Amino acid sequence: MGKIEFNDLGAQYRHLKKEIDAQIAAVLSEAHFISGPQVEQLEHELCEYTGRKYCVATSSGTAALLLPLMAKGIGKGDAVFVPAFTFFASAEVVSLTGATPVFCDSEEDIFNLDPASLEEQIEKVKREGKLRPKAVIAVDLFGHPADFPRIEEICRKNGLFLLEDAAQGFGGAIGERKACSFGDCSGTSFFPAKALGCYGDGGAVFTDDEETYRLLTSLRVHGKGTMKYDNVRIGLNARLDTLQAAILLPKLHAFDEENEHRRRAAKRYNEKLKDRFVVPQEREGFTSSYGYYTLRAKDSAERAKAMDALKAAGIPCMIYYPKPLHLQKVYEPLGYRRGDLPVAEKLADTVFSLPMHGYISDDVIDEICSILNKI
Numbered sequence: 001m002g003k004i005e006f007n008d009l010g011a012q013y014r015h016l017k018k019e020i021d022a023q024i025a026a027v028l029s030e031a032h033f034i035s036g037p038q039v040e041q042l043e044h045e046l047c048e049y050t051g052r053k054y055c056v057a058t059s060s061g062t063a064a065l066l067l068p069l070m071a072k073g074i075g076k077g078d079a080v081f082v083p084a085f086t087f088f089a090s091a092e093v094v095s096l097t098g099a100t101p102v103f104c105d106s107e108e109d110i111f112n113l114d115p116a117s118l119e120e121q122i123e124k125v126k127r128e129g130k131l132r133p134k135a136v137i138a139v140d141l142f143g144h145p146a147d148f149p150r151i152e153e154i155c156r157k158n159g160l161f162l163l164e165d166a167a168q169g170f171g172g173a174i175g176e177r178k179a180c181s182f183g184d185c186s187g188t189s190f191f192p193a194k195a196l197g198c199y200g201d202g203g204a205v206f207t208d209d210e211e212t213y214r215l216l217t218s219l220r221v222h223g224k225g226t227m228k229y230d231n232v233r234i235g236l237n238a239r240l241d242t243l244q245a246a247i248l249l250p251k252l253h254a255f256d257e258e259n260e261h262r263r264r265a266a267k268r269y270n271e272k273l274k275d276r277f278v279v280p281q282e283r284e285g286f287t288s289s290y291g292y293y294t295l296r297a298k299d300s301a302e303r304a305k306a307m308d309a310l311k312a313a314g315i316p317c318m319i320y321y322p323k324p325l326h327l328q329k330v331y332e333p334l335g336y337r338r339g340d341l342p343v344a345e346k347l348a349d350t351v352f353s354l355p356m357h358g359y360i361s362d363d364v365i366d367e368i369c370s371i372l373n374k375i
């Protein structure tokens with residue numbers, strides 16, 4: 001067996017080489033490197049795929065989360081509710097606007113924002129009266145959508161703006177509703193390791209609201225008005241390169257097939273590992289894209305043992321994420337303590353992720369499972 005990759009981008013390239021090479025060659029010969037026609041085509045196809053009305057392709061997933069907060073005018077004195085168990089960017093964008101992230105706990109089965117904890121934190125902020133509750137960022141961690149039916153209800157009741165962090169969510173669904181279609185806006189990432197990734201940085205924002213869409217397209221290019229040299233607000237340079245859009249088109253066309261492959265691979269892992277570890281759950285009516293395949297060990301010592309055994313066999317494995325955001329050094333001034341968000345802390349101590357991608361073979365899965373089942 002060859003070298004086992006965590007996410008085998010080489011295998012994907014070999015599979016799509018003809019289409020990807022042709023797309024790259026076309027961009028090089030047309031030389032329309034910024035805002036070329038492939039960007040608009042991608043935005044159009046992403047709308048069709050997700051069922052959203054509007055899409056704005058961006059320079060990264062982080063930009064795709066920052067722009068909607070800027071469009072909503074969120075800033076100093078505002079509270080934005082964010083799960084503590086996620087990638088740093090989910091909260092970083094809140095701090096970049098000047099607003100304050102208020103961390104919430106997660107649901108153990110699907111690793112995502114716990115609606116009950118969200119309600120508690122909203123009440124607490126209201127009681128304290130120091131910050132204005134303004135928005136919620138719910139993350140589709142590892143490809144499984146957050147509990148949006150309940151979170152949307154809480155946001156409606158409290159008049160809060162809801163942003164879906166779908167950086168890992170693309171390809172997931174709740175019933176017929178696809179990821180990137182939940183809440184007021186959604187942001188996804190095309191970082192190479194994501195389920196739909198390009199060959200550099202990239203992302204996209206989605207919304208159904210025309211006014212928000214207009215603001216997003218302005219903010220993406222230095223707060224432009226009628227044209228680039230008419231500046232009506234403070235924005236930034238957050239465009240997706242034409243080259244990345246062109247590379248994403250054939251990858252998007254292959255996405256459903258790869259998604260099905262990942263889902264079959266996850267089932268195979270589950271079958272073989274369910275007696276030894278807590279395998280990822282898929283809630284009734286929810287579809288996960290299994291962008292990451294994440295197990296839970298019973299404690300950090302068992303996790304270390306499992307990861308050591310994998311590493312000794314040359315099998316890559318990762319911890320997403322070892323430190324919840326409320327305990328990160330940069331957020332020390334907010335005054336959180338270990339014990340404040342027990343589920344997020346327990347997940348950070350026990351999760352680990354195995355190789356997963358749209359081209360992983362049964363043999364590789366079987367070998368990984370046999371190593372894990374031997375310890």
Ligand SMILES: *Cc1c(COP(=O)(O)O)cnc(C)c1O
Pocket residue numbers: 060061062063086087089090139165167168189190191201202203
């Ligand atoms: C990757 C990721 C981001 C940031 O995306 P970039 O494209 O790397 O800027 C934000 N949130 C989550 C949950 C992510 O996994």
